[in-house]
Amino acid sequence: MVSKYLSIILAAASIAMADAPPSSKAEWAPAPGGLGAVLNSGPNGGLNGLPHSTYTKTKWPWGKLPKHCYDAAVGGKCDVYKVEAYDIQYSDCNLGANVMCRCETAQVTIDQLASDFGKVPVKARQWVSYVSAWPDSSCSAGSSNNRIDVYGDCTNSASVYFHEVAHSLDSWATGTNGAQAWSLGQEWRDRVSWDSCVSDYYAKASYPESWAQVAVMAAYHAGVKSVWELQPSMGCMANQMNKVIEQLVNNPIMKRVAGQTCDRRWPDDETVCMGPDAVAAGACNGVARRDEIEAAEKAKRMEKRFIA
């Protein structure tokens, strides 16, 4: 039994190792700050100093939320009655607004959220739908299904937004058309293997993380300063850098160009009611109560189980 378990563990470990750059690689941006510390500073404030697309914001009346934001709140991120939703309409996209949700207790304000996300050029930004802010003790972020969650005080951390958008680009703007992350293919593995360094410690978490970090460097190259002028020399990761510049800068996705506009948009989630308190306040007219839908779905599953 022990050996069987051990072999399963070893097999799982070898898969994990194969999916990440070797831990022996040197790191271009030293720990503990890593890449963010380099790119969020520098000339004119680095990525933080980039201009953002202008926007108008319209707050949703209390009581209704996009299903995505409701699910995040009841999943533990916030008291559902304390989630604010906003339509953030950027001036460079006339296909519709980005809906942003924010817990009342989140450290990031709605204007910080909208302006920092708006620093990402529209051809990249258009691959993300919902952007949300939640409270936490320090800054972090995550991306799933082209939706970004920002946690804690991410002020002056524009690189976080570029990094999360990059995960969507990896799957949707590199030719794989959503089938899988391009960075999981052989070419990226080869390029990492040819180079003697990766961007920083976080790049060693997985091939998609290493690609996303280089995508943030490409955004810096396009909007702040040539990466080839940075110290130490970019020579140790030139194979990675050249490829992502070709993917995201020569084809101006992570590069802001005057007059650029969006040419696509993800569809919206359904709108749901916050819950019984919102119904009682008369704030849910015309929309379903999510808790009632879930209760009905659960009853149906139970029924099926009894019939089967």
Ligand SMILES: [Zn+2]
């Ligand atoms: Zn990531």
